[in-house]
Amino acid sequence: MGNFFGSMPGAIAQGFIWGIMAIGVYITFRILDIADLTVDGTVCTGAAVCAVLVTSGVNVWLAILIATLAGVLAGCITWFFHVILGIPAILAGILTQLMLWSLNLKIMSGANVAVSSRTFKVLLTQINVPMALVFLAITAAVIIAVLYLFFGTEIGCAIRATGCNGAMSRAQGINTDVMKLIGLALSNGIVALAGSILCQYQGFSDINMGKGAIVTGLASVIIGEAVIKHISKNFAVKLAGVFIGSIIYWIVYQTVVFFKVDTDLLKMLSALLVAVFLGIPYLKKKIGGKKKKGGAVNG
Amino acid sequence: MDNVMLSLKGIVKKFNPGTVNEKVALNGLDLTLEKGDFVTVIGGNGAGKSTMLNAISGVWRVDSGSIVLDGVDITALPEYKRAKYLGRVFQDPMMGTAADMQIEENLALASRRGKRKTFAPGIRNSERARYREMLSELDLGLESRLSEKVGMLSGGQRQAITLLMAAMKQPKLLLLDEHTAALDPKTAATVLEITERIVKENDLTTLMITHNMRDAIAHGNRLIMMHEGKVIVDVSGEEKQRLTVEDLLEMFSKASGGEFSNDRAILS
Secondary structure, eight states, X not given: OHHHHHTHHHHHHHHHHHHHHHHHHHIIIIISOOOOTTHHHHHHHHHHHHHHHHHTTXXXXXXXXXXXXXXXXXXXHHHIIIIISOOOHHHHXXXXXXXXXXXXXXXXXXXXXXXXXXXXXXXXXXXXXXXXXXXXXXXXXXXXXXXXXXXXXXXXXXXXXXXXXXXXXXXXXXXXXXXXXXXXXXXXXHHHHHHHHHHHHHTXXXXXXTTTHHHHHHHHHHHHHHHXXXXXXXXXXXXXXXXXXXXXXXXXXXXHHHTTOOGGGHHHHHHHHHHHHHHHHHHHHHHHTTXXXXXXXXX | OTTEEEEEEEEEXXXXXXXXXXXXXXXXXXXXEETTOEEEEEEOTTSSHHHHHHXXXXXXXXXXXXXXXXXXXXXXXXXXXXXXXXXXXXXXXXTSSOTTSBHHHHHHHHHTTTSOOOSSBSSOHHHHHHHHHHHHHHTSSOTTOTTSBGGGSOHHHHHHHHHHHHHTTOOSEEEEESTTTTSOHHHXXXXXXXXXXXXXXXXXXXXXXOSOHHHHXXXXXXXXEEETTEEEEEXXXXXXXXXXXXXXXXXXXXXXXXXXXXXXXXXX
16 A cells, blocks of 8 residues: 555646646636637647757756747637637637647657656656655646736736626627637646646656646546535635646546556546536536526516 | 717618528618717517617627717727727626626726726725725615625626616716516616616716617607617607607507507517
8 A cells, every 4th residue: 555655746746737737727618618629739739849948958947938838829829710710619729739739749850759857957857756746836826826816907807707708798898809819828828838847747748648638627627616616715716726626636547547447448537527517517407497596587 | 960979870780691581680770869868769579679789889890881979980990999988788687797707896897998908906995885885876785795796696686787887987878778678577667767867867878778668658858669770760858758658559550551560569
């Protein structure tokens, strides 16, 4: 059993990193009300850009910054497809994701790039998990704090209003197109940031590393919401809940691995989990009829 | 011309042009509102009432014609830019507010209508006292629920808040699109009362669509009836005061030429 508990810090570190990614998913899915599939490609873009830059001698902080900006750009492309060309959001995300697949291969000049922590100066590595955990906890705290402040500003409120009710937002003078741009860019920037951190932690970037990221992210968001539901409605707590959800997800993953359950099944389980949790509110509404939940028109 | 607030000239809007479903919603609509006019709008289904408000709001561009608001041509202005000059309340109580945001956040959004959005706080402490006061004037007990989600409120309460939001920045024009139609009669009466008060207090030029002829007669200083994308009846002043529902039905019958019986049910 010692080995099992020994693997937990690593699982928590993975949870933190993918939690950053899930925060990006939270911004589009919960705040903007767009299911943005770009992220499956953006994770790898962030990792690829970071890996290539670090291995060619660029300062790691600068590499992370450029990787993040690459993610921002990916978000802008999806926005262009969706808002300017009028392509449904889901398809717009898939199109960008597919573009990124080719782009990621070009960036890495292949399917993967190794970033050895022995050769290159990186911020964290799975060889030193405790240090990595300190770095990740601080990073998570900073992200929560910055986003908490941002979504309390006029721009942040306008983005929230846009996701909640577009017609109302335009009637209140909000340029909803611009707000969607900011939201998608911010979201994908954060996802790419997560990718750049992940490639340092695991010591390589790989073309497959973002596969199913949207589902993993949604699962984290949903698990987190279930955990913090009764604690607080504060926005910062909600963001922290995403990290908690992600860490729980990875602890479960690690447990499944330890007990030698077929890990091939894990993505199916994640997908089913997301389907069930997204389906329950709908079914409740359908069966419960007009019970509560903003449905009261009269009085 | 000084006294003109809104001038619609030759507005044409077709939906699904060139298809079998083509519908001419506005067919060369002309309408001029003077400053301070409170105009009630009636007409059967598909007469173009809501389409007219959407044309003014800029939900889409009109096919032809011009829209001039207080001397400024806004025909080509995008919806979010016109919002600066317009207050809008919709038929669906869900539509005018952001359900997942707090009451005070909704009001704060409205108080920043037409302002360039920055990194300044979305709401300041100093605003809350003002919002509390505005809400207490509604007399719906909302002044103690500032931080509650709007989604928790009833339709009537949401419409009342939407009215506050619409009037907040002293709009040049208040557009009410059957804003009491989805409410029960008692709540509808309350919301109309609030409407009347807000319009008077702020001296707002108002266009109010209603399906209720009695309301159309009782409120405002002018009444127009629309049919097939045009204004077919326009009465104001004392003549309007003396109107009865029967008069309106009669007028409609005459002006629309025999379609009286079809639309009678809709109008009454």
